[in-house]
Amino acid sequence: MTMNDSKTSPDAFRIVIVGGGIAGLCAAIALRGPNREILILEQSSLLREVGAAISLQPNASKILENSWGLGDRIPSSKKVVDHGFRIYSIDGQLVKDIPLVKKREYGADRVIYHRQDLHSMLKAAATSSDLPGKPAELRLSSRVIDADCEAGIVFLSDGTSVSGDLVVGADGIHSKLRTAVLGKIQNAIPTGVSAYRLMMPIEKLQGSEFATKINPAEPFTSMMMGHDRRLVMGPCRGTEDYAIVALVPDKTLDVDTSKTTWNTEASLDEVEKAFDVFPRWVTSIFQHSPAIGLWQLRDLDPLERWHRGRVILIGDASHAMLPTQGQGASQSVEDAEALGAFFEDVGSRTGAEAVERRFADVVRCRYERACLIQEYSRNAAKPATAQGAEGRSKVTLTTTEFMDYNCTYNGAKDWQRAAGVQQEVGGS
Numbered sequence: 070m071t072m073n074d075s076k077t078s079p080d081a082f083r084i085v086i087v088g089g090g091i092a093g094l095c096a097a098i099a100l101r102g103p104n105r106e107i108l109i110l111e112q113s114s115l116l117r118e119v120g121a122a123i124s125l126q127p128n129a130s131k132i133l134e135n136s137w138g139l140g141d142r143i144p145s146s147k148k149v150v151d152h153g154f155r156i157y158s159i160d161g162q163l164v165k166d167i168p169l170v171k172k173r174e175y176g177a178d179r180v181i182y183h184r185q186d187l188h189s190m191l192k193a194a195a196t197s198s199d200l201p202g203k204p205a206e207l208r209l210s211s212r213v214i215d216a217d218c219e220a221g222i223v224f225l226s227d228g229t230s231v232s233g234d235l236v237v238g239a240d241g242i243h244s245k246l247r248t249a250v251l252g253k254i255q256n257a258i259p260t261g262v263s264a265y266r267l268m269m270p271i272e273k274l275q276g277s278e279f280a281t282k283i284n285p286a287e288p289f290t291s292m293m294m295g296h297d298r299r300l301v302m303g304p305c306r307g308t309e310d311y312a313i314v315a316l317v318p319d320k321t322l323d324v325d326t327s328k329t330t331w332n333t334e335a336s337l338d339e340v341e342k343a344f345d346v347f348p349r350w351v352t353s354i355f356q357h358s359p360a361i362g363l364w365q366l367r368d369l370d371p372l373e374r375w376h377r378g379r380v381i382l383i384g385d386a387s388h389a390m391l392p393t394q395g396q397g398a399s400q401s402v403e404d405a406e407a408l409g410a411f412f413e414d415v416g417s418r419t420g421a422e423a424v425e426r427r428f429a430d431v432v433r434c435r436y437e438r439a440c441l442i443q444e445y446s447r448n449a450a451k452p453a454t455a456q457g458a459e460g461r462s463k464v465t466l467t468t469t470e471f472m473d474y475n476c477t478y479n480g481a482k483d484w485q486r487a488a489g490v491q492q493e494v495g496g497s
């Protein structure tokens with residue numbers, strides 16, 4: 070593809086992406102190509118986000134860096150290459166040190182980003198003119214309320230509608246397009262756990278008692294485990310910020326967590342109270358977080374289907390999972406790459422049947438893997454009760470085997486070849 074392939078003709082392949090989160094923006098990047106028009110409809114104005122870190126695992130880093138060439142778009146000083154996990158007891162003793170040493174085998178690193186940095190970079194890549202194909206158009210404050218899947222039409226809350234040859238439902242955990250694809254409502258299930266998110270400047274921690282036990286500038290993910298609650302902590306933006314995810318059972322909180330949205334703010338008192346069984350040298354650092362977010366963790370049972378007519382679901386809309394494996398966003402990146410791979414040869418208006426055949430290829434390649442990781446993420450949160458729950462497949466892999474399973478992924482077509490998955494149509 071060349072830089073002058075951004076002109077489109079009247080018969081251009083029209084792609085509508087609902088949702089401008091990580092999944093939607095990655096889909097726009099992966100689907101850019103000659104004679105394609107891409108429109109992203111995002112309900113929000115994308116202005117507000119309580120600070121939080123997000124990790125991309127080696128399986129997603131490989132796609133972002135090697136397949137899409139976006140590795141340098143966030144400078145090294147603004148990301149952290151994670152060297153491993155350190156697990157501490159509540160009194161600050163290091164009880165387990167698990168190095169992440171397999172870069173050579175996995176082909177890329179586990180990289181921690183500030184959510185805003187990752188999101189802004191993906192937005193710029195999707196809409197910039199320096200990548201192949203016509204830049205995607207991002208339309209903000211555009212809320213989709215329903216879809217006619219067979220016709221490829223989405224209906225917006227302002228009474229307008231938009232149609233596409235390919236419609237991607239990347240509208241997150243409360244997806245409207247999921248309802249349209251399934252023909253019924255399937256809501257995400259509360260897991261009984263909520264997460265506070267905090268982020269503070271590392272310089273505020275220098276000289277603190279905390280820093281004498283856990284060096285906040287070292288590139289490690291530190292976990293401090295209590296009986297029914299835990300802290301997951303690590304540096305973000307190089308050595309600029311320190312991010313904490315604080316997991317607590319819902320039932321112990323005074324707030325109604327079922328009403329939380331990603332941007333729900335919590336008070337310092339609340340999070341300090343939730344962690345009052347932890348020593349003061351740990352909880353005293355919470356005060357340095359300028360804002361605190363609270364989000365009830367939910368996941369989905371595997372859906373009966375991911376596509377109908379011209380619409381396919383990706384990301385949290387199709388397989389919302391718990392953050393215990395840090396794979397939610399990484400699986401969204403894999404979904405996007407798979408769409409790009411199986412639609413690679415399409416450069417003009419395409420009939421519904423041809424679109425559906427390609428969807429079938431995407432799902433054959435992605436469904437089992439994403440559902441297994443979803444299941445494993447659920448089991449890792451509730452090992453005593455969730456394993457082998459009725460009607461669910463039982464996960465038999467060990468943690469190390471699972472890490473290998475997660476991270477040795479090299480893109481949809483490679484996975485398809487390795488797994489011997491039969492392909493419906495030639496993708497290239």
Ligand SMILES: Cc1cc2nc3c(=O)[nH]c(=O)nc-3n(C[C@H](O)[C@H](O)[C@H](O)COP(=O)(O)OP(=O)(O)OC[C@H]3O[C@@H](n4cnc5c(N)ncnc54)[C@H](O)[C@@H]3O)c2cc1C
Binds near residue numbers: 092
């Ligand atoms: C505490 C926590 C920590 C996590 N940490 C990690 C991690 O370290 N690594 C990891 O890989 N994953 C992590 N995850 C999971 C990860 O954040 C999600 O899996 C990922 O963001 C999903 O992206 P998405 O684009 O599918 O959904 P979202 O990020 O929810 O994006 C959906 C977008 O669609 C828009 N939208 C919604 N409805 C409509 C509509 N009707 N019309 C138009 N637009 C709409 C929304 O405004 C939003 O912009 C974490 C999750 C939590 C809760």
